[in-house]
Amino acid sequence: xxxxxxxxxxxxxxxxxxxxxxxxxxxxxxxxxxxxxxxxxxxxxxxxxxxxxxxxxxxxxxxxxxxxxxxxxxxxxxxxxxxxxxxxxxxxxxxxxxxxxxxxxxxxxxxxxx
Amino acid sequence: xxxxxxxxxxxxxxxxxxxxxxxxxxxxxxxxxxxxxxxxxxxxxxxxxxxxxxxxxxxxxxxxxxxxxxxxxxxxxxxxxxxxxxxxxxxxxxxxxxxxxxxxxxxxxxxxx
Numbered sequence: 001x002x003x004x005x006x007x008x009x010x011x012x013x014x015x016x017x018x019x020x021x022x023x024x025x026x027x028x029x030x031x032x033x034x035x036x037x038x039x040x041x042x043x044x045x046x047x048x049x050x051x052x053x054x055x056x057x058x059x060x061x062x063x064x065x066x067x068x069x070x071x072x073x074x075x076x077x078x079x080x081x082x083x084x085x086x087x088x089x090x091x092x093x094x095x096x097x098x099x100x101x102x103x104x105x106x107x108x109x110x111x112x113x114x
Numbered sequence: 115x116x117x118x119x120x121x122x123x124x125x126x127x128x129x130x131x132x133x134x135x136x137x138x139x140x141x142x143x144x145x146x147x148x149x150x151x152x153x154x155x156x157x158x159x160x161x162x163x164x165x166x167x168x169x170x171x172x173x174x175x176x177x178x179x180x181x182x183x184x185x186x187x188x189x190x191x192x193x194x195x196x197x198x199x200x201x202x203x204x205x206x207x208x209x210x211x212x213x214x215x216x217x218x219x220x221x222x223x224x225x226x227x
Contacts, residue, residue: 001173009154032213043204043218044157051213089156093213099145099164100213103173106156 002027004092006105013080014113021108023090024072032093032100033066033073038107039086047088048075080112116141120205120219127195127226135190135222137205145208146188147172147216148180150201157204163188195226 003026013019023033031052036044050057050064050073057064061080066073077084090105118139127133139146147162149172159172163182177199179191188207192199202223206216 006156034215036216043220044216045218046215049213049215095213100208101162102147102159102216104149104157106154 002030002092002094002101002103004090004103004105006090006108008108009106010109010111012111012113015081016079019077019080019084019110019112021075021088021090021110022072023074023092023105024070025092025103026071027092027094028068028071030092030094033064034091034093034102035064035075036089036091036104037086038089044089077110080110082112082114085110085112116217118205118207118217118219120203120222122222123220124223125225127224129196129226130194133192133195133224135192135203135205135224137188137190137219138186139188139205139207139217140186141207141217142185143207143209143217144185146182147206148178148188148190149204149206150174150199151204151221152201160190160203195224197226200224200226 006023034049037047038044050066061078063076087107087109089107094101121136144165148160149157158174161180163169205219208216
């Protein structure tokens with residue numbers, strides 16, 4: 001089955017700096033890669049996603065890049081703000097039997113220091 | 115409002131006492147799943163359902179049961195809970211057969227003593 005590794009497990013940055021979180025996946029058939037943000041005590045919520053036919057996607061201060069050959073994808077947050085502090089999960093999605101199988105990374109706790 | 119609703123939010127129970135965590139979604143999604151979240155381990159899938167009466171094991175199904183008698187509901191059943199099932203549980207739903215986002219419930223914090 002699919003295996004997703006996520007690094008780092010914790011990340012502290014100064015407000016205004018950039019943050020990068022990296023994930024690798026094992027199954028080359030995975031074709032959808034969402035990123036979820038989980039604020040303290042809350043549910044995970046989608047912040048950005050990328051499909052395998054795209055190399056990069058941007059939404060204001062966040063961007064995701066995908067390297068299919070190397071089987072890794074990354075989340076980039078620029079001009080970080082205290083409200084970016086949260087746990088971030090990457091995921092790789094495999095279509096199996098017409099339905100999607102989602103495998104999550106182990107999460108990155110991002111702390112933005114004011 | 116589109117949402118996934120879990121109940122209860124918090125539950126403390128004793129070893130061996132059967133319990134059910136309910137999950138309901140109002141988005142007409144085919145695909146529903148249950149995850150447990152443990153420190154350092156991320157979100158691990160317990161069971162998933164592709165549609166009514168269609169369920170299958172995820173990565174950590176031992177000690178859990180599910181049922182999908184109606185499209186909107188997907189309860190998680192612990193027949194004989196044990197302390198190693200103490201965790202934060204999330205139900206999620208999505209359109210399933212498309213590459214679409216998962217919508218999560220609010221979570222259920224379960225403690226088994």
